[in-house]
Amino acid sequence: MVPDDFRPDEVSTVSRELDRRSRQQSDVARLGVLALSGVPISDLFGEALRSIRAHLGVAFAGVIRMDDDSAQLVAADGFFPRAEALPIDPGTLAALLRSTGEPIVVPDLSQETRFRSALVFESTGAKSGVAVPLRARGGTIGGLAAGDTRTREYPVEEVDFLQSLANVLSAAVLRSRQDDELRRSQNRWRTLVENANQGVWTIDPTGRVEYLNARMAELLGVRPEEVLGKRFLRFFTPAERRNPRWREAPVRGLRDTLEVELLRADGRALRVLMSRSSLENERGDHQGALGIVTDITARLEAAESVAASERYFRSLIENSLDSVAIIDGENRYKYVSPNVRAVLGYHPDELRGKSPFDFLHPDDMRAALSCVEQASVAPGEVSFARVRFRHNDGTWRWIDASVRNLLHDEIVRGLVLNWHDVTERYQAEQALRQSEEKLRQAQKIEAIGRLAGGIAHDFNNLLTAILTTAQLAAMDVPEGSALRNDLGEIRQAAERAAGLTRQLLAFSRRQVLRPRTVDVAVVVTDLEKMLVRLIGEDIELTAITEPNCNVRADPGQLEQVIMNLALNARDAMPRGGRLTLRTGKVDLDVEDGRRMFGCPVARGSYVRLQVEDTGLGMDESTLQHIFEPFFTTKEMGKGTGLGLATVYGIVKQSGGYIRATSHVGAGSTFEIFLPETSEMADAPVQRPPAIGTGKKGETVLLVEDEELVRIAARKALLHSGFHVLEANNGVHALKIYGLTRIDLVITDLVMPEMGGRELATKLRQHNPEVKVLFTSGYTDDPTIRGGETARGIAFLPKPFTPESLGQKAREVLDG
Known part of the structure; x- marks a missing residue:
């Protein structure tokens, strides 16, 4: 149905x-x-x-x-x-x-x-x-x-x-x-190789020449196309070809330098030094070899050529975007490339002899050890890790590092570290994830808020009828009657249900506020006795207040915030402890907001309310979720998960900010910051007269589309001494208005055909002095939700009781 x-x-x-x-x-x-x-x-x-x-x-x-x-x-x-x-x-x-x-x-x-x-x-x-x-x-x-x-x-x-x-x-x-x-670096490398003074060639796994540069072709006295695809041994002298080393199987990680005798195309022998390196894929499979050839016909030329080759490769490393280092078997730096200064701020001499683990973030130590252990398993093994390295200025930089095991290499004899700085990329990735998370959270809150609004509108109408009918019925039942007790329990249950809907509206920031200028210190002082009874004798309560901490806020909602935080602290101290409430003034600027709340705040003076306990505390994971609706760490049936969500909603709707800090076993601290106002605190609101007191006999036009609510409200108004005319929507009310004297219009905001806001506008066109009392279980009207209404217009949220309806009607009429 x-x-x-x-x-x-x-x-x-x-x-x-x-x-x-x-x-x-x-x-x-x-x-x-x-x-x-x-x-x-x-x-x-x-x-x-x-x-x-x-x-x-x-x-x-x-x-x-x-x-x-x-x-x-x-x-x-x-x-x-x-x-x-x-x-x-x-x-x-x-x-x-x-x-x-x-x-x-x-x-x-x-x-x-x-x-x-x-x-x-x-x-x-x-x-x-x-x-x-x-x-x-x-x-x-x-x-x-x-x-x-x-x-x-x-x-x-x-x-x-x-x-x-x-x-x-x-x-x-x-x-x-x-x-x-x-790519530019690779192009520079290719240009350097093509114009190098050394011959460079690569050999495929079958022993055929894949590539040679111009210098290599010059050493052989041939054109490059005459060499490509042919077996490299063809360009050795017969004696060199017979050397057993050329019949050995490829060795993984092979890197050596040999003196070799080449055979030129004109028949002359040429003595060269050939540095060869095995080429392997990611799996370590043999993919051929790289040969770098230097003419050593003259020993002096050979010595200079070796020095030039060394300078050449050093330049490649030093001008690379990546930093290179070598650590020995005891995990201490043997060599660090000079560009480490640009990346991490250290001179190579500052690192030499020290362990890279001395500079790693403690949280990344396990990952780094695992990376080194994995690379140390076998010669040529490579492993990777992303870790934080301490910059010379004390900051942490994210680096992507690779470790290659060359402990067996006769020249290197160490683990080769290759790393580059990815801090900006990492921060961009984190910013993207945070942005997506904020979007998801905002969408979740918005969806729940819409649900809360729908529930509040319909549910509060039902609760209004229940509360009003139960209370009016109880007035006609003698004291001590079992029926009177039953009606009282019905009223209590309905009030608890109403409290739940208020919490739903609070965390979704859709409740109706009644802001006044209040001194937060006075609110804390007034609540102190109640809080002592609330938290129990085994918890010591201390209030340290600074006077004149004036803010614009709904006093009732501010009290709700303090009570919720106190109850939360009480539950965190099952064996007793100390609860401290502090008020004071602080100045904040944009950067303070980003640091404390993750968002900019308006520069100015704020009132800080601090609630600190010595309870169990929370870990970082729990802190990330404490303000989410329905999130609770309590066991099933011990909490709704709305307490801190309600606090967060009230603070944000009041224009403030909140943050929580905690450590496991060291208690928790909640800090609320509300904009300070220079206005003097308002005087306490006087309690209106009870039902049935004061002037009587005024005529009220009651406009309500829900029949159960209209019947209950009519009975309450009659009981308060008013004459009542009824209408089921705004159109109907316009037809009735003007037929007789009407002192007050009480209308629901959300109705078919014509709602309360439109009705009030049309009535004021006819009579600018008309007095209107809006009622609703929920409203999207930001003016009414903020507690600001025009003269002669007031708002009463549903569910209401006969007393609150009569009192509010009397306030509007006498105002």
């Missing part, structure tokens, strides 16, 4: 939204896979821009590349970009993007004051746009932008999606630049 209030359009909207965000996540992941697969950067740009236009529905999108002093459109979709680069002058979008490093949203370009010109928006007819930075190596290297020919808003989820794509592109651009540098 489908409920009467079932709204398929709402379900469809939520479903479409979830599906849209799922597709966005899928496109981000797909772009990441393409980036890792080595797709050309231009193709990757194209994929990203098409995805942006498809998901955001914009007219065009583009990628901006930034150099030191200029910006250029390098990819576009939906328009033809200008080819020339333009300077990054003050007042341009590129300058703003580089200086802030943050997304820039422009709903209406004609109203924009932050910059005067925008390369990506010129000649496109754009009226709105959004741009996010491409970040790498601690700076902005470009931007990803989208624009439209109409003014429009760009919601935060669209900006997050755009930034997620930008993070992928940043990592891809960085890797592309590194690949380009590697």
Whole structure:
């Protein structure tokens, strides 16, 4: 049976939204896979821009590349970009993007004051746009932008999606630049080999010549094509061919230098030194040999040639992007290439004789030991690891390292370490993962929030009818009656259910607040006696307060935050302990926010509420999830998992920030930061008169579409001495209003045909002095949720009791 209030359009909207965000996540992941697969950067740009236009529905999108002093459109979709680069002058979008490093949203370009010109928006007819930075190596290297020919808003989820794509592109651009540098290095190597003074040739596994450079052909006195494909022994003298060493089977890891007699094409013998190295694939299979040949006809020339060859290979190592080191059998540096200074800040002499393990992060020690042990198993064995190495400035750098076992080599006699710095790549990958995680978390909270809103609206209507009917019925039952007790239990159960819906709305930041200027120190002091009873005698409570810690917040919700944290601390101290509450003032800036909360905060003065216990504490894994709804470390039936989620929701909805620090066995500390206000704290709210007191006889127009709620509210109002007229929606209410004198309109906010907000607007057009009391189990209206309403208008959340309805009605009438 489908409920009467079932709204398929709402379900469809939520479903479409979830599906849209799922597709966005899928496109981000797909772009990441393409980036890792080595797709050309231009193709990757194209994929990203098409995805942006498809998901955001914009007219065009583009990628901006930034150099030191200029910006250029390098990819576009939906328009033809200008080819020339333009300077990054003050007042341009590129300058703003580089200086802030943050997304820039422009709903209406004609109203924009932050910059005067925008390369990506010129000649496109754009009226709105959004741009996010491409970040790498601690700076902005470009931007990803989208624009439209109409003014429009760009919601935060669209900006997050755009930034997620930008993070992928940043990592891809960085890797592309590194690949380009590697190719240039390889080209330099190839040029050096082709122009080397030594002969170089490679031999395949069958003993045939695969490659030789010009110098090798010159030494043999032939053209290169006369040698390729022929057996290399053919170019040795007959005596050399008979040497037994040429009949030996290939040896893995072979590397030696031999004096060899070559036979030139003109018949002359040529004495050379040939350095040969076995060529092996990743599995260690023999793939042939490399020979480097030096003419040693004259001993002096031979000595100089050997020295030149040594300098040549040293130059290759020293100018490589990778650092090279050799450690001996006791894991101590024998050799470190000079470029280690550029990578890690050390002079090679500072490392020589020391162990690489002295510089590794403690958490990476096991992985590094395993890598060395694996390489030490057999000659030529290679292993890999990603570890953190301490830079000379004290920071940690992520490096990808390989270890090759050449302990058996007569020249090297050690383990060869080869590593390169991947800190920026690692940070970009982590930033991408964090961005995706934040997006998933935001989507989860949004989905639960929508669910909470739907539950609150319908469930609170039912609870209103239950609470009101039970209380009114109890008034007609004598004291001591079993029926009166039963009605009391019904009321208590309904109030507990109402509390649960309030928690759901609190963590999803959708509850209605009643903000006032309050002194946090006074709130803590007023709660102190209650908290002592709440946490038990075996826990010592200490409150250290600084006066005049004034903030704008809902006092009741602030009390809820403190009580939830106190209860959480109590459960963390089963054997007793100490609970300390502190209030004070601190100044925060943008960098403090990033360091403490992972996001920038507005610079200014904040009031800090600190709740510290000496309980069991939490590990890092638990800390990552404590504010998630329904997450609990308590056993089944001992907790809902909403306590800290509620605290987080209240703090965020109040414009504040919260962080938690903890260590296992060392207790936990929760710190809440709320913006300080210079206003004086409001006087305590006086309790309104009880039902049935004060003036009576006013006429109330009750507008409610739920019949059970309307009947219960009518009985409560009659019991409070009001005359009651009823309407089941806004249209019906407009017909009744004006037929007789009406002193107060009590209306539900969410109703078919015409809701309460529209009804109040139309009534005020007829009578600007009309007094209106809104009621609702849940509202999306941000003004009402923030506790701000116009004069003569008030709000009463459902579920309400007969007393609260009568009191609120009296407040509005007497106000």
